[in-house]
Amino acid sequence: xxxxxxxxxxxxxxxxxxxxxxxxxxxxxxxxxxxxxxxxxxxxxxxxxxxxxxxxxxxxxxxxxxxxxxxxxxxxxxxxxxxxxxxxxxxxxxxxxxxxxxxxxxxxxxxxxxxxxxxxxxxxxxxxxxxxxxxxxxxxxxxxxxxxxxxxxxxxxxxxxxxxxxxxxxxxxxxxxxxxxxxxxxxxxxxxxxxxxxxxxxxxxxxxxxxxxxxxxxxxxxxxxxxxxxxxxxxxxxxxxxxxxx
Numbered sequence: 001x002x003x004x005x006x007x008x009x010x011x012x013x014x015x016x017x018x019x020x021x022x023x024x025x026x027x028x029x030x031x032x033x034x035x036x037x038x039x040x041x042x043x044x045x046x047x048x049x050x051x052x053x054x055x056x057x058x059x060x061x062x063x064x065x066x067x068x069x070x071x072x073x074x075x076x077x078x079x080x081x082x083x084x085x086x087x088x089x090x091x092x093x094x095x096x097x098x099x100x101x102x103x104x105x106x107x108x109x110x111x112x113x114x115x116x117x118x119x120x121x122x123x124x125x126x127x128x129x130x131x132x133x134x135x136x137x138x139x140x141x142x143x144x145x146x147x148x149x150x151x152x153x154x155x156x157x158x159x160x161x162x163x164x165x166x167x168x169x170x171x172x173x174x175x176x177x178x179x180x181x182x183x184x185x186x187x188x189x190x191x192x193x194x195x196x197x198x199x200x201x202x203x204x205x206x207x208x209x210x211x212x213x214x215x216x217x218x219x220x221x222x223x224x225x226x227x228x229x230x231x232x233x234x235x236x237x238x239x240x241x242x243x244x245x246x
Contacts, residue, residue, distance in 0.1 A: 005165065005209075008150070009188040016184050018193035024146055026099040027124065027199050030173060034076040034125035035085060035095070035103065039111070041118040050088055050111070076125050089114075097175060100124055129198050131156040133206035134163035147198045149185065153206075164207040170195065171203040 004010070011017075029035070039050040077085040083096025090110055095103050104122040111118060127142040129152060136156045149168075153159060166184040183195040190196055198204075 004186075006161070008165075008186055009191075010186045011188050015187050016189075018183070018187060018189045018195065020189070020192040024197050026101065026145075028097045028099055028175075029079050029095050029103070029124070030175065030201075031079055031081055031083065031096065033079045033200075035079070035100070036075075036121075036123045036125050037077055037087070037103075037107070038121040039115075039118055040121065041115060043115070043117070046115050046118060050115075124200060127200045129200065129202040129204065131204045131206070134208050135159045135204070135206040142198065142200060148196055149190070149198060149204070152198045152202075152204060156204075159206055162209045164209040167207050169205040169207070170198075171205065172199060173201055 004014070039047060041047055077087065079085060079095055082092075084092040084094050086092055087107070090107075093103075093106060093110070095106070098106070100122045104120050107120045107122065111120070128139055129142060129147075130139045131137060131153070135153055135158065138156055140152070140155050149170075159165065165186050168183055168185045170181045170183075172179050172181065181195055183190060183193070
């Protein structure tokens, strides 16, 4: 296991260079996403009408953002198969492929006809990604808007010595279906590439390197393996020689 196989942010021969062709883009809503929408107004009647509750707003938000909880989903808005959400007293709103900021502006335009003073908070509830393979296994919440591939893997405990860093894969849902992006994490140019930022619902797969099956990670281990193999070979040779004598 050489430093070239393990180190990040490398340049030079044998390391792919990715085009500096993409910037961070806000996540666009897809079918099956859950939205947390909260209206704030000095008028209690407006709050009761559009929020559907008069309870504590902090409790409401905590419950709403727990998107995997069945009770929490009663307070969220599902993006249906037709790309719409069904909002109280408004009806269906087309939100597919929109950002949460665009949905916020859309709701403000619609509600301005019936509410005089208000503000709207729109958030994506299912903000998480998953990791599989030689970097552990688990599902993690995305704590901020711009989460990089390095930060995501650090949250899962980083990759082991035997992770295949040049064949990292991201499985991503898009409006055109599921896509698999394969890239070399050792390359420094990944920072400005399409592989750098994680999106909600991404699955990061870290393959196993073939070196793991040999179980040798340092010189001492290699020498021990060679000596043990040689000694075992001499033993077998001695036994075969002894029993083959007439």
